[in-house]
Amino acid sequence: MKTKITKKTILKFFGILLLILVLSVLILFAVVIGRTFTFKVNTELGQWENATTIYPSLSPEQKKQLLENLKGKKIQIPTVSFSESKQNTTALQEFDLLLRRVFPKVFSSSLVQHEMVGNYSHLLTVPGSEADLEPYMLLAHIDVVPADEADGWDAPPFSAQELNGFIYGRGTIDNKQSVMGILQALEYLLERGYTPRRSFYIGLGHDEEVSGSQGAVNIVKLLKSRGVKLLYVLDEGLTIMDGVVDGLIGPGALIGVSEKGQATVKLSVSTPPGHSSMPPRESSIGILASAVARLEKNRMPNLFGHGPERATFEHLAHKFGWPYRMVMSNLWLFSSLLSGVLEGQPDTNAFVRTTTAVTMFNSGVKINVMPAYAEAFVNFRIHSSQTLQEVLKLIESTVSDERVKVEFVSGFDPLPISSYDEDTFGYQIIKKTVHDIFPEVTVSPGVCVGNTDSRHYTELSPDIYRFVPSWYKPGDSARFHGVNERISIQNYEEIVLFYFQLMQNSDIINLPGPHLYFK
Numbered sequence: 001m002k003t004k005i006t007k008k009t010i011l012k013f014f015g016i017l018l019l020i021l022v023l024s025v026l027i028l029f030a031v032v033i034g035r036t037f038t039f040k041v042n043t044e045l046g047q048w049e050n051a052t053t054i055y056p057s058l059s060p061e062q063k064k065q066l067l068e069n070l071k072g073k074k075i076q077i078p079t080v081s082f083s084e085s086k087q088n089t090t091a092l093q094e095f096d097l098l099l100r101r102v103f104p105k106v107f108s109s110s111l112v113q114h115e116m117v118g119n120y121s122h123l124l125t126v127p128g129s130e131a132d133l134e135p136y137m138l139l140a141h142i143d144v145v146p147a148d149e150a151d152g153w154d155a156p157p158f159s160a161q162e163l164n165g166f167i168y169g170r171g172t173i174d175n176k177q178s179v180m181g182i183l184q185a186l187e188y189l190l191e192r193g194y195t196p197r198r199s200f201y202i203g204l205g206h207d208e209e210v211s212g213s214q215g216a217v218n219i220v221k222l223l224k225s226r227g228v229k230l231l232y233v234l235d236e237g238l239t240i241m242d243g244v245v246d247g248l249i250g251p252g253a254l255i256g257v258s259e260k261g262q263a264t265v266k267l268s269v270s271t272p273p274g275h276s277s278m279p280p281r282e283s284s285i286g287i288l289a290s291a292v293a294r295l296e297k298n299r300m301p302n303l304f305g306h307g308p309e310r311a312t313f314e315h316l317a318h319k320f321g322w323p324y325r326m327v328m329s330n331l332w333l334f335s336s337l338l339s340g341v342l343e344g345q346p347d348t349n350a351f352v353r354t355t356t357a358v359t360m361f362n363s364g365v366k367i368n369v370m371p372a373y374a375e376a377f378v379n380f381r382i383h384s385s386q387t388l389q390e391v392l393k394l395i396e397s398t399v400s401d402e403r404v405k406v407e408f409v410s411g412f413d414p415l416p417i418s419s420y421d422e423d424t425f426g427y428q429i430i431k432k433t434v435h436d437i438f439p440e441v442t443v444s445p446g447v448c449v450g451n452t453d454s455r456h457y458t459e460l461s462p463d464i465y466r467f468v469p470s471w472y473k474p475g476d477s478a479r480f481h482g483v484n485e486r487i488s489i490q491n492y493e494e495i496v497l498f499y500f501q502l503m504q505n506s507d508i509i510n511l512p513g514p515h516l517y518f519k
Helices: 007-038 060-075 089-102 104-108 176-191 216-225 284-297 309-319 324-329 331-342 388-399 425-437 453-457 489-505
Strands: 043-045 081-083 113-117 121-126 136-141 166-168 200-205 233-241 252-259 261-270 355-363 373-382 405-412 442-448 464-472 486-488 514-518
Touching: 007 324, 060 089, 060 166, 060 176, 060 489, 089 104, 104 176, 113 216, 121 216, 136 176, 136 453, 166 489, 176 200, 176 464, 176 489, 200 216, 216 453, 233 425, 233 442, 233 453, 252 309, 252 425, 261 284, 261 388, 284 355, 284 373, 284 388, 309 324, 309 331, 309 442, 324 331, 373 388, 373 405, 388 405, 425 442, 425 464, 425 489, 453 464, 464 489, 486 489
Parallel strands: 136 200, 136 233, 233 464, 252 442
Antiparallel strands: 043 514, 113 121, 121 200, 166 486, 233 252, 252 464, 261 373, 261 405, 355 373
């Protein structure tokens, strides 16, 4: 017996499908909207123990003095690292003498133990009154990258000249502001009779810009030989973003919980030399150029959501305006949309994948001679969900040309992801201190795309964080290792107060439990 399918039956069937589709869309819409207005993961902790015995404030005289200390000769001394084998050691020696003169309490106090490491780095130990409390460590670095006034500086790069409320000079944001801020904070605390409850260390490296092999590495060896284990480590890294993230209402402080890894490879091609009047079908330069082009065209995979970068947006979600808030609160649905937007710009693309940068290309000896050899160097910054070996395999498969020799030059895996849970002491103490000094700022975990001295400290602590409360505004990205590096006078005062308060907050013994209050 045959079943007769009528037009009415077909219409009824499609009507039911349409109804199911509409209901599904409505349910999905309701879930998205509901989650948009209720989603918050940035939980604040409850009632904190009061460890602040000295209120973080600066008198007009102190503000004047700390500004003079920063301007003085600290920025003017060119503590430049050119390479691992070439540093301005005369400047490093001069900087050491100035530190001792500017911070007499720090360097003369019986409480503070000071040691020189690797000739030019500093290790300071500040013993606490309760020896059973696990210590922490603050890091910064003295050296800077080269700078040339001819590149277009508004003020000479080693002048510390003041313009419109800013101090201009190499090192003002990388990283002498931390060196000076940490020591200035400790100086003020010692002047007021402060003795910490929890011991802490200060490590000031002299060669961070060229890998830290003599400074940070030797400081770690020394501490390790003494059996030191650290509760947390805080180094330079991410900053307070203000006006640089579309849709974010108010400033956001990103605390780096990891660093990208790094790999440098050398690509080379060798071919028989000859006269340019009788060139081969493909030259060594052409073969190498094609290989390099394949690496640039075939980018490493988009790995958004496989590392901490998703948590960055989720912790900030409740501070985004509409419709950004809907997207950030529903990354289970809009993750692909956000990752596609992020990979569209170089500065945000660095957060979602291993980046590929061709930095050197060399070949040729004479205009009428076919070059027998061509080489290129490519630098990769490795996403936290990949390994060095995985990236090297992808490079080989992308080049895929037996004529191109691929050699590994140097590199390392991404750094472990430090905890940013509500029961993690280091992260929560840093977060609290940010709120103490900058109550209008929202705090979120982030990934540091550059590398710092802190990568050498993984054997001493699982909880390593990268953050300096420097303000990062539109256009400031070009100032890092670039032209017109500067810091506002007000921001430097804030940095001093931040470390001043952090040292006291770290004397807290136990974290409070969470409550439903959101910053």
